[in-house]
Amino acid sequence: xxxxxxxxxxxxxxxxxxxxxxxxxxxxxxxxxxxxxxxxxxxxxxxxxxxxxxxxxxxxxxxxxxxxxxxxxxxxxxxxxxxxxxxxxxxxxxxxxxxxxxxxxxxxxxxxxxxxxxxxxxxxxxxxxxxxxxxxxxxxxxxxxxxxxxxxxxxxxxxxxxxxxxxxxxxxxxxxxxxxxxxxxxxxxxxxxxxxxxxxxxxxxxxxxxxxxxxxxxxxxxxxxxxxxxxxxxxxxxxxxxxxxxxxxxxxxxxxxxxxxxxxxxxxxxxxxxxxxxxxxxxxxxxxxxxxxxxxxxxxxxxxxxxxxxxxxxxxxxxxxxxxxxxxxxxxxxxxxxxxxxxxxxxxxxxxxxxxxxxxxxxxxxxxxxxxxxxxxxxxxxxxxxxxxxxxxxxxxxxxxxxxxxxxxxxxxxxxxxxxxxxxxxxxxxxxxxxxxxxxxxxxxxxxxxxxxxxxxxxxxxxxxxxxxxxxxxxxxxxxxxxxxxxxxxxxxxxxxxxxxxxxxxxxxxxxxxxxxxxxxxxxxxxxxxxxxxxxxxxxxxxxxxxxxxxxxxxxxxxxxxxxxxxxxxxxxxxxxxxxxxxxxxxxxxxxxxxxxxxxxxxxxxxxxx
Amino acid sequence: xxxxxxxxxxxxxxxxxxxxxxxxxxxxxxxxxxxxxxxxxxxxxxxxxxxxxxxxxxxxxxxxxxxxxxxxxxxxxxxxxxxxxxxxxxxxxxxxxxxxxxxxxxxxxxxxxxxxxxxxxxxxxxxxxxxxxxxxxxxxxxxxxxxxxxxxxxxxxxxxxxxxxxxxxxxxxxxxxxxxxxxxxxxxxxxxxxxxxxxxxxxxxxxxxxxxxxxxxxxxxxxxxxxxxxxxxxxxxxxxxxxx
Numbered sequence: 001x002x003x004x005x006x007x008x009x010x011x012x013x014x015x016x017x018x019x020x021x022x023x024x025x026x027x028x029x030x031x032x033x034x035x036x037x038x039x040x041x042x043x044x045x046x047x048x049x050x051x052x053x054x055x056x057x058x059x060x061x062x063x064x065x066x067x068x069x070x071x072x073x074x075x076x077x078x079x080x081x082x083x084x085x086x087x088x089x090x091x092x093x094x095x096x097x098x099x100x101x102x103x104x105x106x107x108x109x110x111x112x113x114x115x116x117x118x119x120x121x122x123x124x125x126x127x128x129x130x131x132x133x134x135x136x137x138x139x140x141x142x143x144x145x146x147x148x149x150x151x152x153x154x155x156x157x158x159x160x161x162x163x164x165x166x167x168x169x170x171x172x173x174x175x176x177x178x179x180x181x182x183x184x185x186x187x188x189x190x191x192x193x194x195x196x197x198x199x200x201x202x203x204x205x206x207x208x209x210x211x212x213x214x215x216x217x218x219x220x221x222x223x224x225x226x227x228x229x230x231x232x233x234x235x236x237x238x239x240x241x242x243x244x245x246x247x248x249x250x251x252x253x254x255x256x257x258x259x260x261x262x263x264x265x266x267x268x269x270x271x272x273x274x275x276x277x278x279x280x281x282x283x284x285x286x287x288x289x290x291x292x293x294x295x296x297x298x299x300x301x302x303x304x305x306x307x308x309x310x311x312x313x314x315x316x317x318x319x320x321x322x323x324x325x326x327x328x329x330x331x332x333x334x335x336x337x338x339x340x341x342x343x344x345x346x347x348x349x350x351x352x353x354x355x356x357x358x359x360x361x362x363x364x365x366x367x368x369x370x371x372x373x374x375x376x377x378x379x380x381x382x383x384x385x386x387x388x389x390x391x392x393x394x395x396x397x398x399x400x401x402x403x404x405x406x407x408x409x410x411x412x413x414x415x416x417x418x419x420x421x422x423x424x425x426x427x428x429x430x431x432x433x434x435x436x437x438x439x440x441x442x443x444x445x446x447x448x449x450x451x452x453x454x455x456x457x458x459x460x461x462x463x464x465x466x467x468x469x470x471x472x473x474x475x476x477x478x479x480x481x482x483x484x485x486x487x488x489x490x491x492x493x494x495x496x497x498x499x500x501x502x503x504x505x506x507x508x509x510x511x512x513x514x515x516x517x518x519x520x521x522x523x524x525x526x527x528x529x530x531x532x533x534x535x536x537x538x539x540x541x542x543x544x545x546x547x548x549x550x551x552x553x554x555x556x557x558x559x560x561x562x563x564x565x566x567x568x569x570x571x572x573x574x575x576x577x578x579x580x581x582x583x584x585x586x587x588x589x590x591x592x593x594x595x596x597x598x599x600x601x602x603x604x605x606x607x608x609x610x
Numbered sequence: 611x612x613x614x615x616x617x618x619x620x621x622x623x624x625x626x627x628x629x630x631x632x633x634x635x636x637x638x639x640x641x642x643x644x645x646x647x648x649x650x651x652x653x654x655x656x657x658x659x660x661x662x663x664x665x666x667x668x669x670x671x672x673x674x675x676x677x678x679x680x681x682x683x684x685x686x687x688x689x690x691x692x693x694x695x696x697x698x699x700x701x702x703x704x705x706x707x708x709x710x711x712x713x714x715x716x717x718x719x720x721x722x723x724x725x726x727x728x729x730x731x732x733x734x735x736x737x738x739x740x741x742x743x744x745x746x747x748x749x750x751x752x753x754x755x756x757x758x759x760x761x762x763x764x765x766x767x768x769x770x771x772x773x774x775x776x777x778x779x780x781x782x783x784x785x786x787x788x789x790x791x792x793x794x795x796x797x798x799x800x801x802x803x804x805x806x807x808x809x810x811x812x813x814x815x816x817x818x819x820x821x822x823x824x825x826x827x828x829x830x831x832x833x834x835x836x837x838x839x840x841x842x843x844x845x846x847x848x849x850x851x852x853x854x
Contacts, residue, residue: 212768
């Protein structure tokens, strides 16, 4: 497709060669509409709707982010959809009309509401059929930064999302200028095709696979024997230390408020003024590492919940998380809001400037990080790989090399609905848990072709910023830095613990909990009113953002004390963590990995509170 | 999303689609038919071979359709020289995931009639997957009126850079009984070793150059010599890998 307008003058942006899809300078949505001014969306950002009654229409929209015409699915004709501004305590009514040819839905991510209002087809309601309008109505009992998105097919990937900002009844922070910065990942490909390609070849979008060139480089630094040994260990397991993102900049253009890095969405500030940035990761598959070179960020909220202010240079935002940060630019200059992807295959970019049209240097991408054996949940003493040894023979005998446990020592654990339930009451002592925890038991259901790895030793540390951010010279935020203001929403000790393993087989591109995909799994049952501890053990080599609908996930620290209240909890590879949930929400709820293709693949559970 | 049942019910559908893919496979879209059925067609080698000015064409391809655990799998390989097919076969098997990296397969193999050689039919069983250290392995055993046969294939994809790769490949065929009509002796009949340098322009389009050593053994070598073909040959090959 030809451009309707000439490109604006090239900016002083040094674009790394590794980057594939940089995006057009002209903003895609506007190009699709054929509107006259290229700059309009770059300045304005998503439109805002406020009040108690909202009309949202979901429809297709021609867009052009890359020079190639494509069709997005959007809310009210814009990508992102309008920012919805609610007031805590209000009852909001949202009439959502479907102008697509297929079923749609809107899920209000992180909002505590009745099950019928949660917007998950098949669980909360029947979805919104083409031409129909569904009326959501609920009372807003919280404040902060949230977002909404479709929960149907891959519509979230193709643009059905927007921000929610809820004003608190009592404003704790003084009013200040604020901007919503919503990051997302756009592909011109049909997401179903992306998914099919991953099923055919898991490395389809990965252009950072370990090569001989990498080996030579590592050998130069660390010596041949070490480099070779390490490569052999990975190869023996048939795993890749560069398995950082399933879908990369090879097909994605990363957007900030629906704007390509070239088009440079710009947020304005007045010199010396404090600005609140409400940062939302609305991507389908991408983790971003966000920083604003030249400015310290003070994180004041995570997942909408106020935290004790903590200052950082950089933070990693998992898919579906939100962070509110305050910045205080002191000079009359532009600052780049730089969000490089975890796999370093690209970046989203926006600018914070006193005047439109200004821009600052865009940093180079950091080197592609490499996972370590610890990220695999592998013991440091190296007693064997953590992967199944998967020849046909020893599969049948459940004898996994590197695991010397037998199925007999599963005493004290009860297999129920494919879930390991430990009925012991919570530990009374508040001693700090060790940093490393041996995973002695794996659910028997993990012995399936759909799960290729079992962690042996995992980290329970919350102060690990994650692969690619460790010791990078910057002050990087971790979960250990996030302390939600106040305490548990429910002071009771958990009555029981439910352990759930995050499982998958990258090579087959299969994803599940405890080796059981959603379609084959019984719902996880919670008793209405109970307080439960959920332990998540990551048996894969990927980072998973786990989202429980309808109820808060209150993360425990290593002393089992209150850490942070979240709606989406990031579980790093080689890690385990625990959080408490109060089952105060009757009904059927979704519980899943928020990476769209993992969720679609079956890393999903129904949670029934009854 | 019960892939197992679904694959069973789609068994015939997959069979028909695969049957269409004989020879140069039909470019089937890898999109979902419904639910979780996927498909792919991979022509891993489509090449011209040259041994001292004598050219032959060779292909090796596969396609599958199905879910994560159960698939209909089609495989074919063959060689033609001077417009006449010298040897070609095709297999259609049911493929079931039995371990994280391994599929067990069972089905039929057909050796095509060509150049005066009669056709043969076999029951095919195979273990296909990824061995430790990332070797792609396809080990098949075949049973028919001509006794038993075996075919072992292994390859390795050594990435020099993100797009440039070195591919060693090996294929061996064995027969329990001599089949003079198809110029085959007992035991190891041939061992082909290739070394290819492949450049991935796209995942779906990767041209390559390489060399191949083709060695025939025992009575099979004798039959070859009788037909004026040396038992040990070295070819220069040029080809392309195509995926759909």
